[in-house]
Amino acid sequence: MRFALRMGFAVFVMASPSALAAGAKAPLQIVVSREQQSLVVYNGDAVVATSKVSTGKSGHATPTGIFSIIEKRRRHESNIYSNAPMPFMQRLTWSGIALHGSNHVPGYPASHGCVRLPTKFAASLFKMTGYGMHVVISDRQIAPVEVASETLFQPNESRRHGPALSDVPLRPAIGELNQSAVEVAMTERRPLPVTSEDEKAPIRILITRRGTQEMVRDLQTLLNMLGYAAGPPDGFNGPSTAAAIEAFQRAEGLPVEGRITPELIDTVYRRAGRSMPSNGVLRVRRQFEPLFESEVVIADPEAALGTHLLQFQDLDTKTGRGKWFGMSLDNDLPKATKKRLGITAERESAGFGSLERTLSRITVPKDVRERIASLLANGSSLSITDAEAGLETGKGTDFITVTREPRR
Structure with missing residues (x-):
């Protein structure tokens, strides 16, 4: 693998298929840069593979944000654009955004919104990915870095035994309305159940502000x-x-x-004999299904949280601890959204230290921390955002966050 910079532009050299297959054993992440027209596969903070891409052209811009692979097909044809072939298709949204192979990847925006890959690389990438693998799309080139914070969850926090949750009210999660109920810890701090040791599929955690829909619900x-x-x-x-x-x-x-x-x-x-809820909400999904949600407290609510993704991996079974690798994305919230959420402070740049500062502002109840700790597995992730894009998050997805890139 070679990764170099020449005259300010990234030059990417694709890894061999054997290298890709070797990297598939670890929890991986994909980062796409619209500016660089590049794709990088990471294992933690280590580069596994790279490729040029073509994202959406003017009028068909590829959305930026936090996605995950929700469908894979070796042979697929577009049902929108005249049955155009989309080999090695890996879907990111049900509204039509995907990674796929193409014989036309000129290295500049040329697609109708999807991320085009050279067909040979798309075939190799297809072998190393799995359902739920995160794909981050950003304008600028970003990369995961190891993050240490007491706010982050660790398996050794888990309480191995405890009474089951019995009478916390049930309500539907956003994106699953009128379909199925999930457990919700509203205001009372009750012990939460612990899963069995074989339930170790990665979980998806989202922390966001409590919004109008939660209040009405x-x-x-x-x-x-x-x-x-x-x-x-x-x-x-x-x-x-x-x-x-x-x-x-x-x-x-x-x-x-x-x-x-x-x-x-x-x-x-x-x-109803209830205290007013906190200003934040934490939701958990596993294998595209909602598990539970709980209140959290966000300090300094007038300041934006920003948009961040962290992934857990390299679990040491002896110590019960692993590593978290995080990225921060640019997200320019509209004025109306900031007013609705009570954000009055100037937007903080998604630069060095912004993720750690955001984590320090979030307080998760102890019993919820213990439950999450008992569910953590390699590849589990935590998304943090001020306003989630709930229209894309739904049945058969992880938490999807669509961002707004600042005007340049």
Whole structure:
């Protein structure tokens, strides 16, 4: 493998297929740079393989963000662009973005949104990847570095025995609405169950701010608990929810408006015997299915968290500890989003130390840390972002975060 810089431009030399196969035994990550028109495969912070690519041309830009491989097909044809061949296709979103082989990879943006690879390299890459393997797409070239922080989870934190979670309310996770319920720790700190030792598929953890949809969803859950038919707790304020709010306001002597107000929320929580929730939420998925979610506390909420991805690997079974490798992505939030989330501080550059500073602001309940520790396996990951892109995260995906690159 050779990796050099010439006159400020990266020159990539593809590894041999045998080298690719050897690297496949470790949890790997793929990083695509739109500026460099390059793809790099990493094992931790070590380069395993590289290639030139062609991303989306003007009007069909390849989205940036945190993705993972959700489907693989050796032979595939586009159902949008005249059955164009897409050999060794590795899908990143159900909306149509994928890695695939092509005989036309000129080294500049030329696709309709996918990431084109030289066919020979695409075939070799196909052999080394697996479902759930992370693919990060960014404008600038970024690379994982080892990160040490007490906030990061380690298997030796796990409590091996404990009573099962019995009466925490269930509610659907975003992206799985009206399909299946997942466990949710709302405000009460109860012991969480521990999985058996053979359940060691990598988990996906997302930490983000508590948003409007979570607030509405919890309000619906509590109104239903109090006997007001708010409909399925789906996070959308529809007619049933409005009618339930009016009925509750009438019964409590509040102004009957049918609108969600701070006074309404406070009264509903008090009537349900609940304390107000924290300002952050942690969600966990495994093998594309939601497992549970919990509240977390985000300090200095007026400052943006940024967008980051960390992957866990190199677990030492004797010490119960492994390494975390992290990357920070640029993400230019719209003004309306920042206002909705209460972000008033200037955006911090995704540079040196930003990830560690973000981690230091997050507090995860001890019982949740213990449960996550019991689930950690090589290849598990943690995503952190201010506003998740929930439209891409859904059935048959990991957590997908689509970013907005700053204007240059």
